Amino acid sequence: MSHLIPQAKELKDIVVDKYTLSNERYEQKIEEFEAEDILTTTKILYALASDLKLKVTQKRALAVRSQRLLEKQMPEGYDFTWLINMFVEQKYLQNGQLLLPTTKLHKLITKSDGDIIKDIFKNILNAQYNHEVGNALFRASIARGDNVKNFREVIVQLIKQQDKSLWISIDYLVDQIKLDAKTLKNITNNYKYCYAFYGNSNRIQYNKIEHLKVVVRYFLKTFFGIMCQIGLCDLGMTKFQAYNKEDLRILQGISEIGTHFGNVEFYKLSELAHYVLGFDSVFKNQDDYKLLLNDYNYELKIENSNNLSEIYLEKIAKKIDDNKYKIDIKSFMKGIDTQQAYQHTKETFTNKVENLPQNWKHFFAVLDARSESITVISKSVVLMKIQNNKDILGLLASNKKLQEKILKADKFHIVVMQKDFLSVKNILKEYGVIV
Numbered sequence: 001m002s003h004l005i006p007q008a009k010e011l012k013d014i015v016v017d018k019y020t021l022s023n024e025r026y027e028q029k030i031e032e033f034e035a036e037d038i039l040t041t042t043k044i045l046y047a048l049a050s051d052l053k054l055k056v057t058q059k060r061a062l063a064v065r066s067q068r069l070l071e072k073q074m075p076e077g078y079d080f081t082w083l084i085n086m087f088v089e090q091k092y093l094q095n096g097q098l099l100l101p102t103t104k105l106h107k108l109i110t111k112s113d114g115d116i117i118k119d120i121f122k123n124i125l126n127a128q129y130n131h132e133v134g135n136a137l138f139r140a141s142i143a144r145g146d147n148v149k150n151f152r153e154v155i156v157q158l159i160k161q162q163d164k165s166l167w168i169s170i171d172y173l174v175d176q177i178k179l180d181a182k183t184l185k186n187i188t189n190n191y192k193y194c195y196a197f198y199g200n201s202n203r204i205q206y207n208k209i210e211h212l213k214v215v216v217r218y219f220l221k222t223f224f225g226i227m228c229q230i231g232l233c234d235l236g237m238t239k240f241q242a243y244n245k246e247d248l249r250i251l252q253g254i255s256e257i258g259t260h261f262g263n264v265e266f267y268k269l270s271e272l273a274h275y276v277l278g279f280d281s282v283f284k285n286q287d288d289y290k291l292l293l294n295d296y297n298y299e300l301k302i303e304n305s306n307n308l309s310e311i312y313l314e315k316i317a318k319k320i321d322d323n324k325y326k327i328d329i330k331s332f333m334k335g336i337d338t339q340q341a342y343q344h345t346k347e348t349f350t351n352k353v354e355n356l357p358q359n360w361k362h363f364f365a366v367l368d369a370r371s372e373s374i375t376v377i378s379k380s381v382v383l384m385k386i387q388n389n390k391d392i393l394g395l396l397a398s399n400k401k402l403q404e405k406i407l408k409a410d411k412f413h414i415v416v417m418q419k420d421f422l423s424v425k426n427i428l429k430e431y432g433v434i435v
Helices: 038-050 064-073 080-089 103-109 113-125 147-160 170-176 181-187 209-229 245-251 271-276 307-316 329-333 339-351 358-371 390-398 400-405 418-429
Strands: 015-019 025-029 031-033 093-095 099-101 167-169 195-198 204-206 233-237 264-269 290-293 299-303 318-321 324-326 374-379 382-386 406-410 413-416
Touching: 015 245, 038 064, 038 080, 038 099, 038 103, 038 113, 038 307, 080 093, 099 103, 103 113, 103 339, 113 147, 113 271, 147 170, 147 181, 147 209, 167 170, 170 209, 170 264, 181 209, 195 209, 209 233, 209 245, 209 264, 307 339, 329 358, 339 358, 358 390, 374 418, 382 390, 382 418, 390 400, 400 406, 400 418, 413 418
Parallel strands: none
Antiparallel strands: 015 025, 031 233, 093 099, 167 264, 195 204, 233 264, 290 299, 299 324, 318 324, 374 382, 382 413, 406 413
16 A cells, blocks of 8 residues: 555545454554644643642542543543643643642743644653653553654654655554664663563563564554644544554564554644644644624624633633623733733733724733832832832722721832731732732
């Protein structure tokens, strides 16, 4: 069979010959599995982690409430446990009783959609553990090292040499990889007990070049499976796992076990992969939601709404109809406690609109000025400095609750007791002031 499948031909019409370990031949049709929507799932995970809603038990399992929340918010059937584990390993989430976003994740989420996945894929390519062989059907032991990065780079270069718009046979790519000492060193991380098969004497043999092609094949199957999980390719898969005839001699004697990606046969790159791999210079997420703003008041509607839009808007707006929301300064600021959080929330908002009407420009101009108008000078009793801003000075003078908490006001400084500081912060936040 050719390594290329014309895009116009349906995958269900493609048949591959596979064999059981007892040498029984099967003709299997290929089914298509679409790339996962990791952009949406990453943003949902970030939003829930930022809201302190991802709790872990002492046994390192998700708390029941967190599990149910993720099941409700994530796309149906999505393997969010894999995503969480990957984000913990890549240092995007703090692995404590609460799964909290790290500074690394805060920075990641501010990037463009294409660059978010480009960074995640880069981290996967640079991972020091060869997790791919740990998912194979034969005995394998993963080890830490830098060599496996080189092998992943070989795969990426092979991908870049293929047509970006066609279905490609993974077995074809396997045939392009040299079965030599260099590949053996890279794929095993130079660990002498990485993979094992029974030899002719029925004794375990480790890291033999004669077994290397089988290892390469299953490494690639898992590698493309991971690419599918992060949105970079669709997969062509058979209904169940069977084996290449050329591998049967080596595989005889192993236990009949299933692997997560053992039946992957073909891949086709997604538009997101065209950007991540450098084929295209721009990526536009067609599935993203849009905010349709009212020019005369602070109401809006959603175009192409999804779980992510609901999570975002419930943090900054009041729902007044099925697809209609109203925003004021108090609602916009209720989940914001830092300048970084304000800037991210604002940028998310402005990125979801085509043009910002004049009334909304004024809304953010007021918030921009207020958000940085007060800074803390001392935290024993809390001394705060106020900018020379009539708007803010007027707010301080007119709010009775603030007046009760302020010990002293002198020109552009105010003093409050440490025990009252949180109350003062919350009152000021309702007006758009971040302290």
